[in-house]
Amino acid sequence: xxxxxxxxxxxxxxxxxxxxxxxxxxxxxxxxxxxxxxxxxxxxxxxxxxxxxxxxxxxxxxxxxxxxxxxxxxxxxxxxxxxxxxxxxxxxxxxxxxxxxxxxxxxxxxxxxxxxxxxxxxxxxxxxxxxxxxxxxxxxxxxxxxxxxxxxxxxxxxxxxxxxxxxxxxxxxxxxxxxxxxxxxxxxxxxxxxxxxxxxxxxxxxxxxxxxxxxxxxxxxxxxxxxxxxxxxxxxxxxxxxxxxxxxxxxxxxxxxxxxxxxxxxxxxxxxxxxxxxxxxxxxxxxxxxxxxxxxxxxxxxxxxxxxxxxxxxxxx
Ligand code: PMV
Numbered sequence: 070x071x072x073x074x075x076x077x078x079x080x081x082x083x084x085x086x087x088x089x090x091x092x093x094x095x096x097x098x099x100x101x102x103x104x105x106x107x108x109x110x111x112x113x114x115x116x117x118x119x120x121x122x123x124x125x126x127x128x129x130x131x132x133x134x135x136x137x138x139x140x141x142x143x144x145x146x147x148x149x150x151x152x153x154x155x156x157x158x159x160x161x162x163x164x165x166x167x168x169x170x171x172x173x174x175x176x177x178x179x180x181x182x183x184x185x186x187x188x189x190x191x192x193x194x195x196x197x198x199x200x201x202x203x204x205x206x207x208x209x210x211x212x213x214x215x216x217x218x219x220x221x222x223x224x225x226x227x228x229x230x231x232x233x234x235x236x237x238x239x240x241x242x243x244x245x246x247x248x249x250x251x252x253x254x255x256x257x258x259x260x261x262x263x264x265x266x267x268x269x270x271x272x273x274x275x276x277x278x279x280x281x282x283x284x285x286x287x288x289x290x291x292x293x294x295x296x297x298x299x300x301x302x303x304x305x306x307x308x309x310x311x312x313x314x315x316x317x318x319x320x321x322x323x324x325x326x327x328x329x330x331x332x333x334x335x336x337x338x339x340x341x342x343x344x345x346x347x348x349x350x351x352x353x354x355x356x357x358x359x360x361x362x363x364x365x366x367x368x369x370x371x372x373x374x375x376x377x378x379x380x381x382x383x384x385x386x
Contacts, residue, residue, distance in 0.1 A: 072110045075186025077179040079103035079168045080223035081250055081342045081351045081378060084288045084310045085232075086173075087266050087317060088281035089217045094233040094288045096240060096295070097223035100174065100250060100378050105166035107183035109191040112161040118146055119163040120180055122170070137212070138170055138180070145181035145208045149188040152204060162187055169374070171256035173343015178220035181208035186225075201225070213260055231292060243298040245379050247354040249364055250342065251331070253323040254373030257348025262319040265346075269317060280313050304337025304353045311340030319345035323371070330370030334363050351378075 078099050085095025116127040122138035127146050135143075142164070150156055164183055168176040182205045189196050196204070202221050209216040222230055222237035229240040270277040287306045294303040311328065314320055320328075324341045331339035331352040336359075342351040352367070354360050364375040 070110055071191065072108055073187045073189065073191025075107040075109075075183040075188075075190060077105050077182040077186070077224045079174040079176065079179060079376075080220065081174065081248065081349070082219070082223075083229075083246075083248075083342075083351060084291045084307060084340075085284060086341075086343060086345070087263070087314065087319065088284040089219055089232065090215070090263060090266075091270070091278075091281050092234050093281050093285040094231060094292075095217075095219055096229065096231060096288055096291055097219060098229045098246075098248060098378050099223065099227055100376060101227075102376050102378070103166070103168045103174065105164055105168060105179050105183045107162055107164045107187035109160050109162045109184075109187035111191070112159050114159060114161075116146065116150075116159050117161045118142055118184070119161075120184075121164060121167040122180075138177075141177050141208055141212055142180055142184060144211050145184040145205075146188070148204055148207050149185045153189060153192065153194055155188065155192050155194075160188065160191065169252065171259075171348070172252055173257045173259065173341070173345070173348035174250070175220040175224040175343075177212040178205055178209055179224040181205045182221070182225050213263070215263070229295070240292060240295065242295040246295065246298075246300055246303060247357045247360055248378035249352050249354065249360055249367075250349050250376045250378060251327050251352060251364075251367040251372040252349045252374040252376075253327060253347055253371070255323060255347040257344050258346040259344025262344040262346045265318045277317075280317065284310055284313055300337050300353060300355065304339075304355075307338030307340045307351070307353060308332075314341055314345060321346055323347065324350055327367055327370055327372055330366055331363060334366035335359060336363055 083096040089095035170176040205221045230237040338353040
């Protein structure tokens with residue numbers, strides 16, 4: 070059977086969320102242990118979509134009261150077929166794998182990316198990087214309003230990236246840092262968090278622009294630390310970035326509980342990752358061998374899930 074495939078994965082922002090919306094740089098890493106694979110085939114029946122969140126025929130128009138995840142996946146399907154002018158034949162697209170939604174892990178961009186790539190592949194259409202970016206970003210706009218575009222690159226690129234002003238480049242790292250992600254189990258609220266930061270910026274522009282510049286400096290230093298695998302320094306930079314995010318009002322007590330637990334258990338650094346107000350934290354261990362203990366301590370402190378950025382589940386650490 071002729072089929073098309075599309076792959077994507079989760080991402081974690083190591084430094085630079087929020088300030089990235091205002092032209093400052095951010096560093097993101099792929100989370101290889103959380104990946105998706107979409108498969109597209111032709112069908113004589115109706116257009117059909119099966120994702121980890123829902124299965125069913127694809128509506129011609131968005132329906133107001135549909136759950137967000139359904140709306141986003143259908144938007145990816147429709148935008149790909151319309152913009153690539155592929156309306157002649159019906160398709161069946163299914164997405165395998167699972168990235169928890171609304172946790173700052175890039176689930177919406179990853180699902181959209183996998184669907185769009187599988188549809189293009191089925192039709193033997195080679196998408197240019199710009200076409201692929203624009204298509205996935207069109208779905209992200211439905212999810213977040215004014216996304217920076219970071220998630221689009223970070224969920225499709227196999228290597229760490231440096232992202233600024235709408236473009237991404239691979240980031241040279243001497244060695245992958247021992248990172249893990251811990252989930253509060255509660256949905257993050259990226260759009261609300263972005264609005265909180267915007268309102269702070271409107272009220273105190275000078276002060277908040279200065280904080281964005283401070284995050285930019287921390288991110289620059291983190292980029293250098295990664296080229297030399299200086300993880301102690303990197304951890305301190307992550308902690309300082311988190312302090313600014315706290316001040317900007319996008320942390321919450323569950324994130325703080327996990328961050329404190331990670332630091333008490335000996336992490337080199339810990340901060341919220343993504344939009345915040347729920348969602349996940351990213352933790353840098355001092356050594357690979359510390360990951361197992363860190364993950365156990367985080368579960369004891371209430372983490373609903375822990376994943377290694379570079380491996381299988383944290384239990385395997
Ligand atoms: O919560 P996420 O994974 O969508 O990350 C949001 C990152 C922000 O910088 C807060 C917003 C953005 O568009 O970059």
